Amino acid sequence: MEIADLLKLQTLVLWAAFAVAVVFGFIAQRTHFCTMGALSDIVNMGDWTRMRTWGMAVGVAMIGFHAMAWLGWIDANSTIYASGRIIWLSALVGGGLFGFGMVLASGCGSKTLARIGAGSLKSLVVFFVMGFAAFATLRGVLAVLRVNTVDRVAFDIPAGSAVPAWVASAMGLDPASTGLMVAFLVGGALIVWALLGPDFRNANNLLAGGGLGLVIAAMWWISGHLGFVAEHPETLETVYVATNTGRMESLTFTAPMAYTLDWVIFFSDTSKVLTLGVVTVVGVVVGAFVQAQLSRSFRWEGFRSTEDTALHLVGAVCMGVGGVTAMGCTVGQGLSGLSTLSLTSMIAVAGIFLGSIGGFRFQMWLLERE
Numbered sequence: 001m002e003i004a005d006l007l008k009l010q011t012l013v014l015w016a017a018f019a020v021a022v023v024f025g026f027i028a029q030r031t032h033f034c035t036m037g038a039l040s041d042i043v044n045m046g047d048w049t050r051m052r053t054w055g056m057a058v059g060v061a062m063i064g065f066h067a068m069a070w071l072g073w074i075d076a077n078s079t080i081y082a083s084g085r086i087i088w089l090s091a092l093v094g095g096g097l098f099g100f101g102m103v104l105a106s107g108c109g110s111k112t113l114a115r116i117g118a119g120s121l122k123s124l125v126v127f128f129v130m131g132f133a134a135f136a137t138l139r140g141v142l143a144v145l146r147v148n149t150v151d152r153v154a155f156d157i158p159a160g161s162a163v164p165a166w167v168a169s170a171m172g173l174d175p176a177s178t179g180l181m182v183a184f185l186v187g188g189a190l191i192v193w194a195l196l197g198p199d200f201r202n203a204n205n206l207l208a209g210g211g212l213g214l215v216i217a218a219m220w221w222i223s224g225h226l227g228f229v230a231e232h233p234e235t236l237e238t239v240y241v242a243t244n245t246g247r248m249e250s251l252t253f254t255a256p257m258a259y260t261l262d263w264v265i266f267f268s269d270t271s272k273v274l275t276l277g278v279v280t281v282v283g284v285v286v287g288a289f290v291q292a293q294l295s296r297s298f299r300w301e302g303f304r305s306t307e308d309t310a311l312h313l314v315g316a317v318c319m320g321v322g323g324v325t326a327m328g329c330t331v332g333q334g335l336s337g338l339s340t341l342s343l344t345s346m347i348a349v350a351g352i353f354l355g356s357i358g359g360f361r362f363q364m365w366l367l368e369r370e
Contacts, residue, residue, distance in 0.1 A: 001229060001231070001233050002233055003234070005233075006229065006232070006241070009227070010227075013222060013227040013241050013242050014242055014275075014276070014279050016222045016226060017219065017222050017280055018279040018280070018282065019283070020215055020218050020222065020280075020283070021251070021279065021280035021281075021284050021287065022283045022284075022286050022287035022290070023211070023215055023287060024110070024212060024280075024284055024287060025113065025117060025283060025286060025287025025288040025289075025290075025291070026288065026290055027208060027211045027212055027287075028110060028111070028114045028208075028212070028287075028288065029288035029292055030204070030207070030291045030295070031204045031205070031207055032204075033050075033053065033054075033057075033110075033111075033208045034050070034108070034111045035108055035111075035330040035334065036102045036103060036106075036107050036108055036111065036330075036356060037050055037107070038050035038051040038053070038054050039051070039360075040103075047199075048197065049199045049205065052197045052200045052205070052209070053194065053205050053208045054209075054334075055190040055191075055194050055209075056190060056191050056205075056206075056208075057209045057210075057213040057216070058187070058213070058335055058339065059188065059190030059191040059209075059213065060187070060191065060209065060210055060212075060213025060214060061187075061212075061213040061214075061216035061336070061338075061339035062186060062190075062338065062339045062340075062341065063188070064213065064214065064216070064217025064220070065183070065216075065339040065340060066176075066179040066180045066184075066187075067183070068217070068221060068224075068225070069176050070177060073221065073224070073225045074224035074228075074248060075248065076162065076164075076175070076179055076340065077160060077162075078240070078248045079247055079248050079340055079342075080245055080247055080249075080327060081161065081162070081327075081333075081336075081337045081340045081344060082160045082161060082162055082165075082340065082342065083161055084157050084159070086154055086343055086344055086347075087151055087344065088153070089154070090146070090151050090153075090154075090326060090327070091344050091345075092326075092348070092350070092351040093351065094150070094321075094322045094324070094325025094348065094351065095333070095347070095348040095349065095350065095351020095352040095354075095355060096322065096351040096352070096354055096355035096358070097318045097319075097325065097326075097355060098254075098319050098329060098351075098355060099322075099351065099353060099354065099355025099356035099358070099359060100315075100355040100356065100358050100359040100362070101315040101317070101318025101319035101320075101359070102315065102319055102330070102352075102359070103315065103363065104311045104312065104314055104318065104359060104363075105130075105312050105315030105318075106122075106312065106315075107123075109254055109323065109330070110251075110253050110284060112130065112253075113127070113281060113284040114284060114287075114288040115301075116288070117285040117286065117287065117288025117290075117292060118288055118291075118292040118297060118298055119292065119299045119300045121300060121301060121302050122302055122303050122309075122312055123301075125309075125316070126312055126313075126319075127257060128261070129313055129316035129317060130257055130316040130317070130319050130320040130323075131257035131258050131261040131320065132261065132320065133316065133317045133319070133320025133321050134255055134257055134320035134324050135258035135262060136321075137321045137325060138255060138258055138324050142321060150325060157343075161342045161343045161344050162179070162340055162342050162343075163182060163341040163342075164179035164182045164183075164341055165178075182341060183341065186341065191209075194209055212335065213335070215251070216250050216331075216335045216336055217339070219249070219250040219251050219276075219280075219336075220248065220250045220336075220339070223240060223243060223248045223249045223250065223276060227240050227242060228240055229241060242274070242275050242276050243276055244259055244276070244277050249276055249277070250336035250339070251280055251332070251335065251336055252329060252331055252332025252333075252336055253280075253281065253284075253323075253329050253331055254320065254323025254329045254332065255277060255323070255324055256275075256276075256277030256280060257281060258320075258324075259277045260281045260282070263278050322355070326348040326351060326352070328345070328348060329352075330349075330352060333345045333349055333352070334349050337349075
């Protein structure tokens with residue numbers, strides 16, 4: 001492969017990722033897909049319908065990921081979620097911060113982007129603050145604090161953090177076949193659980209659960225198969241085109257918000273190039289905007305009060321810091337991470353759920369105080 005061919009491939013990968021992100025934004029806006037909303041329904045009303053949608057999306061993405069690994073289209077060990085070093089405290093603390101923050105900020109990263117597309121100016125403010133906090137936690141003063149504190153508390157698993165890898169290693173089985181088997185068991189159970197919900201089986205829920213699960217799987221294919229180059233023409237090394245991590249990636253939104261701000265601010269710096277993370281952030285906004293226009297639901301929205309502003313700012317900071325510390329958000333560690341059956345992702349998602357419960361209780365305390 002020549003450099004010119006590599007550049008053409010990079011352009012193709014970016015356009016494909018953008019298109020998939022547009023679909024994600026369109027579906028998320030049309031179906032009101034929201035992890036925070038799903039948790040709120042459970043805590044406040046005991047209604048699990050929206051959580052069933054989330055579970056179905058995870059199940060579909062899980063089966064899709066491991067089916068592609070079994071077919072040899074992607075390498076299941078080439079994601080950040082497959083690392084053998086389990087930074088459990090970072091995942092738990094970061095997840096807790098993110099969960100708490102998303103309640104205060106009226107939604108997670110993906111919901112923030114979808115709401116921007118639908119006309120929310122306060123979500124635009126959340127985006128800028130969250131991206132700034134994320135960048136500070138990636139490479140700034142908070143990065144030093146993160147690396148020297150929570151990231152130090154970890155343990156190693158030689159076989160890697162993915163559950164199928166443990167099973168395959170312990171039983172002497174083929175990792176790809178084991179992954180597919182476990183994915184069908186766990187992912188299939190999630191899909192069946194979702195479908196058994198009496199209020200779940202309608203077009204919107206099926207579109208959200210099935211459609212977004214397929215979107216996550218499609219991003220794995222774009223990054224891990226279409227964008228895979230076995231030998232870079234200059235370095236002769238294996239490369240995943242247009243990724244920030246240098247590994248196979250699917251959708252995630254916390255760090256990509258920081259990369260988007262970095263790209264916009266330093267646009268004239270030729271070393272700042274478009275990546276999957278940046279184009280997917282834009283794609284979700286565009287997809288949500290198209291759906292909002294088609295449904296005539298586009299509405300300008302601002303902050304209601306000084307307290308509303310303050311809560312959203314604090315929530316945005318918590319999401320930016322927490323999302324980077326946990327190595328992902330409700331989509332990054334939730335849909336994408338859980339699709340790989342990673343232990344770290346499971347810990348991070350548990351932290352997000354616990355943090356969100358703390359956020360709901362904090363909101364109740366505010367209401368009672370008033």
